[in-house]
Amino acid sequence: MKAKVIVTPKKTVLDPQGNAVRDAMRHLGMPEVRNVRIGKYLEIDLDGKDVDLEKRLDGLCRDLLSNPVIEEYSIERLSE
């Protein structure tokens, strides 16, 4: 099984890294950029594919891969 995890800062949380990239893009010829938010992207290869595995993956996303106070995550199953 292959899973794709995206961790992004919550909407209500400031994203200084995103703002820096937004300003850089505006200065480098894209004044149309309104907003940029930056997160993490993880591609995880797993052996097996049982339901329990997905539940444990969800738990690890919450406990290890993200900080639930300021970030939210989404898991997408890519393939068997």
Next chain:
Amino acid sequence: MKAKVIVTPKKTVLDPQGNAVRDAMRHLGMPEVRNVRIGKYLEIDLDGKDVDLEKRLDGLCRDLLSNPVIEEYSIERLSE
């Protein structure tokens, strides 16, 4: 227009950050994890939606948002 950009290390490039996360996940109750690769995720809000804009966005992804020597990027258009 809203665009989603994902920047990942090339397959042939070592990903020590991904390896650290893989080992941590194995130790924290998921020995099934075979491999983890970590990249950046960017959500970009743009005013306008012409073709030229997408071309310039592609240029900036290459020049600013990624390092083409060791990374590859994909752009996905999310909405108007």
